[in-house]
Amino acid sequence: MDQSSGGRHRAFDTAIVWQDRNDMVRQALFVSIPWFTFVNVSFALIIFFRNVLISGFDRSISDQTEILPLINGIAVGIIAFSFLLAFFIYRLPARFTPVSMGLLLILSLMWSYCSYHFIVWWHLPFAWPLSVILMLTALAALYYHPPALMLFLTPLWLTALLASMQLNQGISVRFLLVWLILTTILIYGRYILQRWFDEAWRRYQENRMLIAMLDVMAHQDALTGTANRRSMENYLDDAIRQALPFALIMLDVDYFKRYNDHYGHQAGDDCLAKVAGVLKSSVRTPADLVARYGGEEFVVVLPTASLDEAALVAERIQASLHATALPHLASEVSNRVTVSMGIALSGSSESAAGIINRADNALYRAKQQGRNQWAKQNPA
């Protein structure tokens, strides 16, 4: 993920690239955490303002009123810790650390403490829905990260059971049923969401493999495995745009029509693949490019090479081809497959077509002079 351009936040908005599944989890967290913070903060604010601004709003708050300042303090704490959690997750960037896990647990414990009092002492009608909303919020926001989800859910989930037992002086069958249904919703809900998450990851991987395959098909020649003509033209255009000098060897298999006529088209294909193998093993660095220009013509591009260095590569190609000893009994110059080559140097502000044209002229001269040799561009 590119953090340098456009800042941390935009890295998730634009052109998402997930290297592994953890990246996807981070992305999900990044998307979920503002909403998770919003739910926590807004409910804490409601509690705080009901208690502080509208005192006596909840007439049922008659028992244990001395606990009210503590509840208000916890509401403020929830707001602070929610923002702190968002801050830690966004700053690190977007991942669960022991600190954010600890914050999640503290948040849940604070909510659990509040809901216990709301249910057991104050009988507040919104206490149950609040607990359920918080649990479902956590489910939707954290389902893809089981440890984080468990840390937030477990205290609230247990508190709901314990508060009910305390309220009913034992186990109420009616409540137990509701609690079990809630538990089922949480477990099954997580299972369904997780399946979608895994499915999204699987399809993302498939798409990436497909794109990589299409990329290879778009830039590679299927028969020889070298770069194709379009890829070579892009390569040359890039080099010219960046004013990078290069030498270019244009290369043609001698008497290839006769080869096809003599050995058959299939053998001709094999021969081209072997010639391409020789070319690839004869270049110097990974930056050098071997491309199939078309038919039995190839191009070798040698960045920063001089004419003499390119001539050395041409010699190496000839020697290597000779050593490979591909028979060509229909050839007039040798009983092995040979090539003719034309070498040209890139000139300042010259187009790719112009350079190729000069290499092609040199190749033509090499052919005229008897084939199985190379010729340099005409001096300017």
Ligand SMILES: Nc1nc2c(ncn2[C@@H]2O[C@H](COP(=O)(O)OP(=O)(O)OP(=O)(O)O)[C@@H](O)[C@H]2O)c(=O)[nH]1
């Ligand atoms: N087997 C095979 N043959 C191809 C392929 N592409 C082009 N050819 C053949 O390559 C031959 C090229 O013939 P020419 O252009 O006359 O060249 P040449 O016979 O090598 O003659 P010189 O270049 O003058 O030595 C043609 O017969 C094409 O059919 C290919 O992919 N596979």
